[in-house]
Amino acid sequence: MRLTYFAYLAAAICLAGTLYRLGRWCVLPLGTESRQSTPARRLASAVRAVAVALLDPRRLWIILHALVLDVIGQIHILRQSPLRWAMHMAICYGTLLLLLLHTFDEQVTARLFSDYASTLNPFMFLRNLLGLLVAAGVIVALVRRRGDRVPQRMTRRADRLLLILLAAIIASGAALEATQIISPTLFDQMVVDYMGSGDPEEIAPLKAYWAARFDVAFMPPPATDPALLEQGGQLHADYCAACHSRPASAVLAYPLALAIKPLAAPLARIELETGLWYAHYLLSCLALTLLPFSKLFHLLATPISLIVRALGPAQSDRLSNRPTRRALGLDACTHCGICSRHCSVAPIFQVIPNREILPSEKLAGAARLANGRTTPRMAAGLAEGSFICTACGRCTRWCPSGIDLQDLWAASKTDLIQAGHPDPHGWIRRHTAPHWAEILVARGREAQGAQLPPRPAVCLTDNPDTFWACVQCSTCTNVCPVVAVSPDPQRELEMTPQQVMNLMRLQLKEAAMGARMVWDCVTCYKCQEHCPQGVRVADVLYELRNEACRRLTSDEETIKPS
Amino acid sequence: MARSRYHYFPGCKLTPFLPEYDRSTRAVLAALAVDLDDTELNCCGYPVRHNDFTAAMLCGTRVLAMAARKGLPLLTPCKCCYGNLKQADYWMRHNPALRHQINTMLGNEGLNWREDVVVRHLLTALDEDIGRDRLAARVRRPLMGLKVAAHYGCHALRPGDVTQFDNPLAPTIFERVVAVTGAQPVEWPLRLDCCGQPLWEKNNPLALALMRRKLADAHESGAQMMITACTYCQLQLDGVHREHPAPGEAWDDLPVVLVSQLLAVAFGLPGFEMEGVV
Numbered sequence: 071m072r073l074t075y076f077a078y079l080a081a082a083i084c085l086a087g088t089l090y091r092l093g094r095w096c097v098l099p100l101g102t103e104s105r106q107s108t109p110a111r112r113l114a115s116a117v118r119a120v121a122v123a124l125l126d127p128r129r130l131w132i133i134l135h136a137l138v139l140d141v142i143g144q145i146h147i148l149r150q151s152p153l154r155w156a157m158h159m160a161i162c163y164g165t166l167l168l169l170l171l172h173t174f175d176e177q178v179t180a181r182l183f184s185d186y187a188s189t190l191n192p193f194m195f196l197r198n199l200l201g202l203l204v205a206a207g208v209i210v211a212l213v214r215r216r217g218d219r220v221p222q223r224m225t226r227r228a229d230r231l232l233l234i235l236l237a238a239i240i241a242s243g244a245a246l247e248a249t250q251i252i253s254p255t256l257f258d259q260m261v262v263d264y265m266g267s268g269d270p271e272e273i274a275p276l277k278a279y280w281a282a283r284f285d286v287a288f289m290p291p292p293a294t295d296p297a298l299l300e301q302g303g304q305l306h307a308d309y310c311a312a313c314h315s316r317p318a319s320a321v322l323a324y325p326l327a328l329a330i331k332p333l334a335a336p337l338a339r340i341e342l343e344t345g346l347w348y349a350h351y352l353l354s355c356l357a358l359t360l361l362p363f364s365k366l367f368h369l370l371a372t373p374i375s376l377i378v379r380a381l382g383p384a385q386s387d388r389l390s391n392r393p394t395r396r397a398l399g400l401d402a403c404t405h406c407g408i409c410s411r412h413c414s415v416a417p418i419f420q421v422i423p424n425r426e427i428l429p430s431e432k433l434a435g436a437a438r439l440a441n442g443r444t445t446p447r448m449a450a451g452l453a454e455g456s457f458i459c460t461a462c463g464r465c466t467r468w469c470p471s472g473i474d475l476q477d478l479w480a481a482s483k484t485d486l487i488q489a490g491h492p493d494p495h496g497w498i499r500r501h502t503a504p505h506w507a508e509i510l511v512a513r514g515r516e517a518q519g520a521q522l523p524p525r526p527a528v529c530l531t532d533n534p535d536t537f538w539a540c541v542q543c544s545t546c547t548n549v550c551p552v553v554a555v556s557p558d559p560q561r562e563l564e565m566t567p568q569q570v571m572n573l574m575r576l577q578l579k580e581a582a583m584g585a586r587m588v589w590d591c592v593t594c595y596k597c598q599e600h601c602p603q604g605v606r607v608a609d610v611l612y613e614l615r616n617e618a619c620r621r622l623t624s625d626e627e628t629i630k631p632s
Numbered sequence: 633m634a635r636s637r638y639h640y641f642p643g644c645k646l647t648p649f650l651p652e653y654d655r656s657t658r659a660v661l662a663a664l665a666v667d668l669d670d671t672e673l674n675c676c677g678y679p680v681r682h683n684d685f686t687a688a689m690l691c692g693t694r695v696l697a698m699a700a701r702k703g704l705p706l707l708t709p710c711k712c713c714y715g716n717l718k719q720a721d722y723w724m725r726h727n728p729a730l731r732h733q734i735n736t737m738l739g740n741e742g743l744n745w746r747e748d749v750v751v752r753h754l755l756t757a758l759d760e761d762i763g764r765d766r767l768a769a770r771v772r773r774p775l776m777g778l779k780v781a782a783h784y785g786c787h788a789l790r791p792g793d794v795t796q797f798d799n800p801l802a803p804t805i806f807e808r809v810v811a812v813t814g815a816q817p818v819e820w821p822l823r824l825d826c827c828g829q830p831l832w833e834k835n836n837p838l839a840l841a842l843m844r845r846k847l848a849d850a851h852e853s854g855a856q857m858m859i860t861a862c863t864y865c866q867l868q869l870d871g872v873h874r875e876h877p878a879p880g881e882a883w884d885d886l887p888v889v890l891v892s893q894l895l896a897v898a899f900g901l902p903g904f905e906m907e908g909v910v
Contacts, residue, residue, distance in 0.1 A: 414644050414675040417694050420737045421687035460679050462644035464672075476648070494683065495834040526686045527729035551825050555841040590835050592842065593681075594826040595790035599800050608791070612681060619683045 073351050080355035087362030088370065095397040098440045101481030102488075104393035115390040123381060136380035141373040146470040150408055153210070160207030164200045165236065172197050173354060187313035194315055198247075198322040201240050205322070208237045224431060229405055232365045239353045246346040247323035252287040252334050253343055265309045275302035276309075284317055285327060287334030368404045372471045375402035379472030396481055399473035400437045405430055409465035409475060415458055426455030429465040429475055436482040439489070449491045450629035456483050457493035490631025494619050497628045498589050503564045506584025506618075509627055514580070526620075530606060531613050537575045539603035544568045546597035546607045552590055563587040567597050567607055574610060583618045587611075636761065638707035638752065639699045640668035641717070644675050645863045646710065649871070653863060656892035657709045657754060659901050663770055664762050668707070673698055676708075678716035678787070686733065692720025693734045696751070697743040705750035707757050709892065711862035714753040715787025715795055721751060722794040753788050754892065755861050756797065759805050767812045772900030774814030780894070781855035782806035782817050783846065783869065784824050785862040809891065810859055813898035820853035822846050827860075829868035840876060843868055844883075851883035861891040 096112040099105070107115070123129045139145045144162075148155040170178050171193065179193065180186045186193060211233055215225045250256055257280060261273050278292040279302025292298075306314075317324045330337060337343075360366060375398055384395055409429040410416055418427050425431040435452035438444045444452070456479060465475040487496065501509070530536045547553055547566040556562045564585045565573075573582045582588060588611050597607035622628050646654050661668065677691030695717060699706045708714050724731050724745050735745055752760075758767060784806055792800030803824070807817035828842030847869065850858050860866045870888040878884045889906070896904035 412672065415680065415691070417674050417691050417737075418680055418684070418687040420740075421690055422684055454683075458680055458683065460644035460675050461648065462675070463648040493834075526684075527733050528685055528689075528723060528727055551842055551845075552838065555838065555845060590831060590838055592786070592826040592828070592830045594786035594830075596786075596824075599790045599792060606791075613685065615682050616685050 073348070076352060076355045077358075080358040083359045084361050087359075088367075091362045091367060091371075091401060095394050095401070098393065098397040098400070100393045100396035100400075100436075100440050100478070100485065102484050103389045107390040107393070112390055112394050115388055116394050119388070119391055129381060132380050133377050136377045137373075140376040140380065140472070144470075146376075146472075150468070150470060154214075157207045157210040157214070160203040161211065161236065164204035164207060168197065168200045168204065171200070185312075189314050190312075191315040191319050194317075195319040195321065198244075198320045198324075201244055201322045204236060205240045205244075208233050208240070212237075224407070224425070224428075226405060226434075228365050231360075235353065235357055235360070239350065239357060242346055242350040242353055244322045244326055246343065246350050247320060248326035248330055249337060249343040249346060251317045251320065251323060251327040252285060252331050253338065254286055254288045254334075255338060256343070257286050257288075260310075265305075273305075274298070276305040278302050279306050280310075284314070285324075285331065287331050289335055365404060367401055368471065371398060371401035372404065375399060376472035379474065384474040384477035392477070393481070395474065396478050397440070399471075399475070399478055400433065400440065402471040402473050403430075403433050404471055405433075406470060408468050408470055412464045412468045414460055414462040414464060418458060422454070422458070424451055424454050426452050427458050428455070429459075429479075432456065432459075432479070432482075433475070436478060439482060439485060446491075446629045446631055447624070449486065449489060449631070450624070452482070453486045453491040453493065454623055456486060491629075492632070494615070494623070494628075495589055497622075497632065498584055498618065500627070500632055501584060503581065503583075503585040507578075507581045509625075510580040510583060510621060513621065513625065526616070529613070530610055531574060531579050531617065534577075536610065537571060537605060540571050540575055540605050541603060542568060542572060543602065545600050545602060546571065546605075549596045549600045551594060551596065552587070552592055559587075563590060567591075567611070570611065570614070571605065571607060579614065579617065583614050583621075588614045588618075635665045635667055637667040637669065637704060638757065639673075639702055639704040640670055641673055641676070641695060641706050641708040641710075641713060643708060643710040643713040643863055644679075645867065650863050650866060653709055653866065653890050653892060656890060656896045656904065659904065660892050660895045660899065661707075663896075663899050663901060664758075664766060666757075666762065669702060669704055671698070671702065676710075676713040676716045677720065678712045681716065681719075686730070688716060689720050689723055689730060690734050690737055692716045693724055693745050694738060694743065696720060696724075696749045697738050697745050700746040700749045701743065705752055705761075707752045707754065709754040709861070709863065711753060711785035711788035712864050714751065714797075717751045718795045718797075721747070721749070753797065753861070755788075755805055755809055758809050758895075764808060764812050767809070767895070771813060771898045773898055775894070775898055776814045778813075778815040779818050779854055779856045780810055780815045781820050781850035781853060781858045782810050782823060783827065783850070783858055783860045783865055783888075785860065785865045786824075786826050788862070789824065806859070806861065806891075810894065813894055815894065815898075818850075818853045818855045820850050820855065822849040827862075827865040827868045829864040829872070832868060832872060839868070839872070843873060844878060844881075847873065847883045847886055847888075848881070851886050855886070858886055858888045859891050859894055860888060866890055 096116060097109045123133060144155060144158060147158055175186065175188060188194065188197070215229065261276065262268055265273070267273055274292065275298050277288060278294060278298045280286045281288050281292050282294060282299060317327060357366065361369070378395060378398065384392055387395055407430045410431070413429050416428055419425070426435045432452065432455050435448065435455070439449060439452060459479055461476060461479065463476045466473070469475055486492070498506070547568040550567055553559050553563065553566055559566055565582070565587050567587060570582045570585065570587055573579065591608070591611045593608055593612060595608040598609065601607055642654055658668065673695050675691050676695060677688035680691065681688035695706065706717065708717070724734065725747060731745070738744060784803060788795055788797045789803060790800050797803070798805040810817050822845065825846060826842055827846060828839035831839040847858070858869060860869060866888065873888065893904060897906045
C-alpha cells in the first residue's frame with residue numbers, strides 16, 4: 071500500500087532528526103566551558119561518562135532507582151500534584167501502549183499472541199480503553215491550560231500543537247473504528263474474503279445476525295425473525311467468531327458508532343471511512359516525523375535528564391560535560407511551568423512585563439541564544455530576566471524533568487555578558503554621566519514620555535518637596551563609605567552624593583542618572599540617616615537607578631552589544 | 633518554657649549559598665523552643681530594588697501578606713531581607729497610591745496586605761521576643777575572654793525610621809546578644825559601615841576595598857573574630873574574602889562567624905565546634 075511509504079519516510083525523518091538533535095547536545099555553546107572543548111571532545115567525554123556510569127555498580131544502582139521511580143513511576147510529578155500525575159500518566163502510557171499494541175500490532179502484538187485480531191477481545195477493548203485514557207488526559211491538559219489564570223503560567227504554540235496532534239490522532243482513530251463497525255461495505259468485503267460467498271440468499275442470515283448483534287447499518291435493515299438469527303449465529307460461529315468480539319467492548323468507538331448510525335448512508339456515500347483511514351494514518355506519520363522537532367522529543371530527552379540528575383548536580387560533572395548537560399536540559403524541558411510556580415522572583419513579572427523573568431519562559435530564550443537565533447533586542451530582554459534571577463535554586467529543586475536550571479542560568483548569564491549584554495550596572499558604564507544626560511534628553515524630546523512604562527506610584531525625584539530642605543551641607547558626602555574608599559572621588563564617582571542632590575534640586579535628574587556615584591552607591595543609607603535636614607538621599611539614589619532602568623532598558627543604546 | 637512560632641523567611645541566598653547559617657539558626661531556635669513554619673515564600677524584593685521600586689515593594693508585601701494569612705510573625709536571618717520587608721511595610725503604610733496598586737496585584741491571588749504583620753530579624757527576635765535571660769540560661773560553654781567585633785549590616789539598621797531595628801546612630805542590640813555568650817564585644821569605629829557586598833560583581837575593586845577596610849579596622853580594634861548576622865555580609869566577609877585573600881596582612885586570618893554559630897557553640901549544641909578559637 072502506498073501509505074506505507076509515508077510511514078517509512080516518517081520513520082527515516084524521525085531517525086535522522088533524532089540523531090541531529092542528539093548531535094546538537096555535543097555542539098551547542100552553553101557556558102564558558104564550551105569555549106574550551108571541541109564537539110569531538112565533548113562527544114568523547116559524554117561517551118566516557120555513560121560508560122563509567124554503566125560499569126560502576128553503585129552508579130548503576132542509582133540509574134535503576136531513577137529509572138523505576140522517576141522515569142517509569144514519574145514520582146516527581148505525583149509530588150507536585152496528583153491530578154497532573156494522573157493526566158501525564160494517562161497520556162504517556164496510553165500513547166506508548168497504543169504505539170506497541172496497535173500501531174505496530176503486526177510487529178509486536180501478533181507475534182506475542184498467535185490468535186491476535188484487532189477486532190477481538192481483549193485487544194479491541196484494550197485499544198479503546200487506551201484511546202479513552204489518552205483522550206481524557208488530553209482534555210484535562212487542555213482544560214487546565216485554558217482555565218489556568220495564574221499569570222506566570224503560559225501556553226505556547228508548541229504546547230498546543232502536541233495536545234492537538236494527539237487529540238486529532240485519537241479522534242480520527244475512534245471515528246474510523248466507529249465507521250468500520252457500522253459499515254455494510256466492509257461486511258460485504260469480509261464475507262467475500264472469509265466466507266468465499268457472494269450469494270445473497272446464503273449470506274442473508276449472517277447479515278441479519280450482524281445487524282442485530284454487531285450494529286452494522288444495512289440499508290434496508292434485514293429481517294429479524296428468530297429462525298434466521300439462529301441460522302446467522304451458526305454462520306457467525308463458523309466464519310467470524312474467531313476474529314470478532316461484539317463491538318460493545320469498543321468503549322471509545324462503540325458509543326460513537328451508535329451516534330452516527332442514523333447517518334450511515336450519507337457517510338458511506340462521501341466515503342468517510344477512507345478519508346478517516348488516510349487522516350489517522352497520515353496524522354500518525356506526522357507525529358512520528360515531528361518527534362525530534364517538537365515537544366515530543368522530551369520522550370527521549372527527559373528520561374535521560376532525570377537519570378543524569380540522579381547521578382549528581384552539574385557541578386560534579388567534568389568541565390567538558392557541562393555544556394552537553396545544559397544542551398540536554400534545553401531539550402528535556404516540557405514547558406510544564408512548575409519552575410515558574412516556585413520561582414522566587416515570579417511576582418516581579420506583574421510589574422516588569424518581561425516573560426523572561428520566569429524560568430519556564432527564560433529557557434526558550436537561553437536556547438535561542440545558544441543556537442545563535444537571537445537579535446540584540448531579544449538578548450537584552452533575556453539579560454533583563456536573567457539578572458533579576460536571585461539564584462535561589464528552587465527551579466532546579468522542583469524541575470520534574472531533572473534539569474539543573476541553576477547551572478543553566480549561570481551559564482547563560484556568562485554567555486550574555488560575553489555577548490555584550492550585561493546587567494544595568496554593566497551597560498551604564500558605557501558612557502559618562504554627561505553623555506547619558508545627552509541621550510536621555512534627546513530621547514525625552516523624541517518620545518515625550520509616550521512609550522515609557524507608567525510612572526511609579528512612589529516618585530521622589532519629581533517632587534520638589536524631597537529636596538527643598540537640602541542646604542548642601544555635604545554631610546551625606548562626608549559619611550559616605552564609597553566616597554571614603556575612593557582615592558579620587560571626582561574622577562571615579564563623577565560626583566558626590568551632595569552634588570547629586572544639588573542636581574536634583576535644580577530638577578536636572580538626567581544629568582545625574584548615569585553618574586558613577588548613583589550606580590556605585592552601596593545603599594547603606596548612612597547619608598539618609600545622617601542628613602540633618604531629613605532628605606531621603608539613599609532613596610533618591612535608588613530611584614535614579616530605577617528611572618534609568620525604566621527609561622533605558624529597551625533603549626537602542628543599551629540593547630546594542632558592547 | 634512556652635513555645636513560640638514564626639513564619640521562617642530564609643531568603644533566596646541562604647539555602648544554596650550559606651546552608652550553615654540555615655542549619656545553625658534552626659538549631660539555636662530549636663534549643664530555645666521556637667518553632668518555624670517553612671511555607672515557601674517569594675524573594676523579599678531587595679535585589680530587584682536596583683531595577684524597580686514597585687517590583688521590590690510587591691515582592692516584600694507579598695511575603696507580609698502570606699504571613700498575615702498564616703497569622704504568624706516573620707523571622708529572617710538576613711538583614712537585607714529584613715530591611716526590604718520593613719521598607720515594604722513602611723511604604724504600604726505611608727503611600728495610599730502604592731497600597732492600592734500592590735493590593736490590586738495581590739488580590740489576583742486572593743492575598744491582601746495587613747498592617748499588623750510583625751517582622752523580626754533573628755537578632756530582634758532573640759533580644760526582644762525570646763529575651764536575653766532565656767538565652768543566658770541556655771549557655772553551656774561560655775566563651776569567656778573571646779573578643780569579638782559585631783558587624784551590624786546596613787539594611788536592618790538604616791533608615792532607622794523605616795527599619796525600627798535599634799538606635800540607628802548608636803545601636804547596641806548586636807553587642808547585647810553576643811555578650812550573653814560570655815564573649816566580649818569590642819568597640820570599633822567602622823562597625824556600622826557597609827561590607828561591600830552590594831557592589832560585588834558590579835564594581836569589585838570598590839567592594840573589596842570596603843570589605844578590607846572593615847576587616848582591618850576590626851583587627852586593629854583588638855577583635856579575635858568578626859560576628860555577622862546577615863547572609864550577604866557573611867558571603868562577602870567570609871566567602872568573597874577567602875576567595876580574594878590579602879596574604880601578609882595581619883587581618884587576613886580574622887575569622888568571620890555567624891551569630892547563630894557563635895550561639896550554637898555557646899549553647900554546646902552537638903555538631904557545632906569552633907576549632908582553634910574557643
